[in-house]
Amino acid sequence: MFSHEVIQLSVIVLAAISVGLIAYVVAYPFLSGEKKAEKRTAEIATQSRRSGSVRTSDADNLVHRKKQVQDSMQEIERKQKAKGKVTLRTRLERAGLDLTPQAFYIGSVVLGLGLGLGTFIMGAPIAAAAGAGFVGTLGLPRFLVNKKTQMRQKKFINEFANSIDVIVRGVKSGLPLNECLGIIAREAPEPVRSEFSELVEQQRIGIPLSDCFDRMMHRVPLPEVNFFAIVISIQSQAGGNLAEALGNLSEVLRTRKSMAAKVKAMSSEAKASAGILGSLPFAVMGMVHLTSPNYISLLFTDRMGNFLLLCAAVWMTFGILTMKKMINFKF
Numbered sequence: 001m002f003s004h005e006v007i008q009l010s011v012i013v014l015a016a017i018s019v020g021l022i023a024y025v026v027a028y029p030f031l032s033g034e035k036k037a038e039k040r041t042a043e044i045a046t047q048s049r050r051s052g053s054v055r056t057s058d059a060d061n062l063v064h065r066k067k068q069v070q071d072s073m074q075e076i077e078r079k080q081k082a083k084g085k086v087t088l089r090t091r092l093e094r095a096g097l098d099l100t101p102q103a104f105y106i107g108s109v110v111l112g113l114g115l116g117l118g119t120f121i122m123g124a125p126i127a128a129a130a131g132a133g134f135v136g137t138l139g140l141p142r143f144l145v146n147k148k149t150q151m152r153q154k155k156f157i158n159e160f161a162n163s164i165d166v167i168v169r170g171v172k173s174g175l176p177l178n179e180c181l182g183i184i185a186r187e188a189p190e191p192v193r194s195e196f197s198e199l200v201e202q203q204r205i206g207i208p209l210s211d212c213f214d215r216m217m218h219r220v221p222l223p224e225v226n227f228f229a230i231v232i233s234i235q236s237q238a239g240g241n242l243a244e245a246l247g248n249l250s251e252v253l254r255t256r257k258s259m260a261a262k263v264k265a266m267s268s269e270a271k272a273s274a275g276i277l278g279s280l281p282f283a284v285m286g287m288v289h290l291t292s293p294n295y296i297s298l299l300f301t302d303r304m305g306n307f308l309l310l311c312a313a314v315w316m317t318f319g320i321l322t323m324k325k326m327i328n329f330k331f
Contacts, residue, residue, distance in 0.1 A: 017314065093219050095148040096191055104141065112137025152191050153222055157257065159192045160224055164250040171243040177232075178203065195220055209236070224253050267327050274323040281316065 088101045099107075116133025120126065163184045170180035178200075185197040195216060202212045213229035231249050235242045288296045299305035 096152045108141040161253040168246045270327045
């Protein structure tokens with residue numbers, strides 16, 4: 001059983017963690033700028049309504065067009081919010097893996113059993129083998145799927161602006177939109193080609209173009225795809241110059257890509273510092289273990305040392321998550 005001092009220390013640590021989490025939850029909207037963003041959005045909306053009320057009857061057509069645009073955007077947002085929880089089949093589609101959920105579950109169980117048995121055969125205790133099996137069954141496969149999804153989405157973004165330029169040139173030369181989408185489905189590099197091939201096939205069997213884009217956004221949940229779907233939807237309902245709208249969108253996407261590269265370059269120093277700070281405790285522990293193993297062995301052999309290691313792991317986790325949030329910028 002734990003001593004009275006250990007119990008007191010546990011209560012103090014849990015209280016400190018609770019206070020820290022509560023303070024973080026309360027202060028995060030103010031520190032992250034969400035409150036300022038909401039206030040700024042409300043001011044812009046108010047100014048837009050005031051400017052709209054001042055316009056005379058000569059701008060009635062423009063007001064009607066803006067209303068159509070707003071209704072279209074609200075409909076798209078409503079459909080996105082109604083999608084609900086992402087299923088495993090959708091996650092596999094986003095990663096570009098031709099697997100069924102049943103095959104994924106079977107592979108996860110086999111991987112978990114392999115890691116657990118391998119860890120146990122190497123002489124690890126049963127608890128460590130069970131932990132390895134748990135990680136191999138539930139953690140590692142999903143991590144690989146998420147990593148594959150991120151890599152696929154990155155490739156999609158790199159080629160998406162070029163695909164939009166193909167549509168712009170095709171529309172300017174007189175080709176219909178469906179034929180331009182077919183060109184991308186045949187000649188664009190992966191994964192843009194497979195996504196547009198799916199879109200074209202769905203359109204051929206009679207699915208409306210708006211529903212095709214909704215399914216595409218569900219498979220590729222990127223802001224760039226959302227922008228593209230909004231432009232096509234607005235143009236089909238309100239009319240306008242599609243080539244000019246898509247040309248502007250292509251320029252916006254290229255600007256976002258350039259901004260992402262600048263953010264990555266500017267945050268590289270902070271990421272390097274975070275990596276050094278995160279690895280420093282483990283490096284110091286390893287060096288102390290090599291130079292004075294008896295000095296640090298108490299952390300692994302004594303019950304109080306194990307408890308201190310647990311507390312250090314908890315606070316280390318909070319520190320790493322905090323640094324991760326500080327160095328990941330949204331733009």
